[in-house]
Amino acid sequence: MSTSENTTFSIRVSSTGDTFEVPANRTILHVLYENGYEVPLDCSNGRCGTCRTRYLSGEVDHRDTALSESERSEFLTVCVSRAHAGEVVLDLPPPQSTQPVERPIAVVEAPVCVACLNCVRFCTFGAARIDNALIGVGGIQGAAVIDADTCTGCGLCAAACPTGAIEMNISTHDSVIGTIHTLNTESVPELNTEVAEADVAEAPLSVMIFACPQCRDTTHEVCDAKSEQVSTHVQTRVVDVPCSGRVDTLQLMHAFESGADAVMVAGCQPGECFFNTGNLHVTQRVKRIADWLDGCGLERDRVHMMHLTPGDHDSLTNALDELTKKTGICGPSPLRRTASSPTQASTSR
Ligand code: SF4
Ligand code: SF4
Ligand code: FES
Numbered sequence: 613m614s615t616s617e618n619t620t621f622s623i624r625v626s627s628t629g630d631t632f633e634v635p636a637n638r639t640i641l642h643v644l645y646e647n648g649y650e651v652p653l654d655c656s657n658g659r660c661g662t663c664r665t666r667y668l669s670g671e672v673d674h675r676d677t678a679l680s681e682s683e684r685s686e687f688l689t690v691c692v693s694r695a696h697a698g699e700v701v702l703d704l705p706p707p708q709s710t711q712p713v714e715r716p717i718a719v720v721e722a723p724v725c726v727a728c729l730n731c732v733r734f735c736t737f738g739a740a741r742i743d744n745a746l747i748g749v750g751g752i753q754g755a756a757v758i759d760a761d762t763c764t765g766c767g768l769c770a771a772a773c774p775t776g777a778i779e780m781n782i783s784t785h786d787s788v789i790g791t792i793h794t795l796n797t798e799s800v801p802e803l804n805t806e807v808a809e810a811d812v813a814e815a816p817l818s819v820m821i822f823a824c825p826q827c828r829d830t831t832h833e834v835c836d837a838k839s840e841q842v843s844t845h846v847q848t849r850v851v852d853v854p855c856s857g858r859v860d861t862l863q864l865m866h867a868f869e870s871g872a873d874a875v876m877v878a879g880c881q882p883g884e885c886f887f888n889t890g891n892l893h894v895t896q897r898v899k900r901i902a903d904w905l906d907g908c909g910l911e912r913d914r915v916h917m918m919h920l921t922p923g924d925h926d927s928l929t930n931a932l933d934e935l936t937k938k939t940g941i942c943g944p945s946p947l948r949r950t951a952s953s954p955t956q957a958s959t960s961r
Pocket of ligand 1: 766
């Protein structure tokens, strides 16, 4: 539904009495965040139900696909739902602070943009466009710009941008790379020491898994269960990402560079991605990384794309076992023993 079909309405927070207008081009979520009210957020597009908020009165125009009819009599999703008119009274606690709450969005650095249109094509929310008034790289006319109100912060554009012109305000490129290196080299020192000191043939294999929000719980639970198995010959590290489509080829390379023997991306089943196509884009990148591994003299079996149904522990366990088995045949990565620390690692694109 386009914003031209929206009407202005107001919201009142019952705990404070604060009343705010929600213009046609803004969501309830935007207005709450701007005024310091924090609501849990995930998909930003009405599909997950994370932002459900109890309302006490009002004629709500439910626009999500997450809530059941019975839930809708009590809750609304503030990321997409609106009011037909008048006022909606929300049952929210007072804000923790008077500062606006930061929500994830993408930002373009115009002087680095080559106006390739990748971000425009990858953004399924229509948040990215080329502004001909901006000056791009080398003085070219036109550069990309992101509409902060429409942006869901999925990061698909940042992963697809060939020049690194797009940065996320949360889950930045450097923070993701830093997490990869920290997990592989620092945060589990006893395990890393075990890997470093073990005989190559005996060393536990190190598997890094990038998990999208929907697959995150299942991934952590399967990895926790693995770590409790005394006989296990695998150590897992999980990198949480806002969407599997946020994972770019450089991040996958850094996972290997920093010592992973194998890498898996856990994203939703085709057609189930909260951000529509993130899981399909990353599948292509995983294939490219498999080719890159071949080209480097490493084995393509070390990387795997897992399309997971959240809660399907068995399938993930089987996929992890299969990946470990194939990696075991390849042996520990030759990059592992020379893995650099986060401070030594180059994070430039
Ligand atoms: S972060 Fe996602 S929603 Fe925002 S501009 Fe990029 S692709 Fe579009
Ligand atoms: S993908 Fe990057 S370089 Fe291409 S238009 Fe968007 S911001 Fe510019
Ligand atoms: S964050 Fe609102 S429905 Fe997902």
